[in-house]
Amino acid sequence: MKTCLVVDDSKVIRKVARHILESLAFRVEEAADGREALDACAAQAPDLVLLDWNMPVMSGMDFLRALGLSSVSPRPKIVFCTTENGHAHIRAALDAGADEYVMKPFDRETLAGKLQIVGLG
Ligand SMILES: [Mg+2]
Numbered sequence: 001m002k003t004c005l006v007v008d009d010s011k012v013i014r015k016v017a018r019h020i021l022e023s024l025a026f027r028v029e030e031a032a033d034g035r036e037a038l039d040a041c042a043a044q045a046p047d048l049v050l051l052d053w054n055m056p057v058m059s060g061m062d063f064l065r066a067l068g069l070s071s072v073s074p075r076p077k078i079v080f081c082t083t084e085n086g087h088a089h090i091r092a093a094l095d096a097g098a099d100e101y102v103m104k105p106f107d108r109e110t111l112a113g114k115l116q117i118v119g120l121g
Helices: 011-023 034-043 060-069 087-095 108-117
Strands: 002-007 026-031 048-052 077-082 100-103
Touching (some): 011 026, 026 034
Parallel strands (some): 048 077
């Protein structure tokens, strides 16, 4: 079974994402910020990280940078979630190591399409 770590400081968004991902046959773990996510990845790397951008403690961007410097292996695919569709913003995230992005709020169909793109569909 494929695994996904849902990283978001919003409990409601984590719940919605979990529901969608479980319907797509993922086993889901949750983290409330980048720090928790990094610890979870170090303990056991998931196949996929669904990553919020704005979070307390450690942001999505800081998580990407820290993951890049870590020895976490194998590398999870990373889809980041954003409310900003600015080109520079998305470019920065992809440059920092994200594989794809999805606009919030996302639905099942949109997320499934992104998972196809990163090879986890
Ligand atoms: Mg947030």
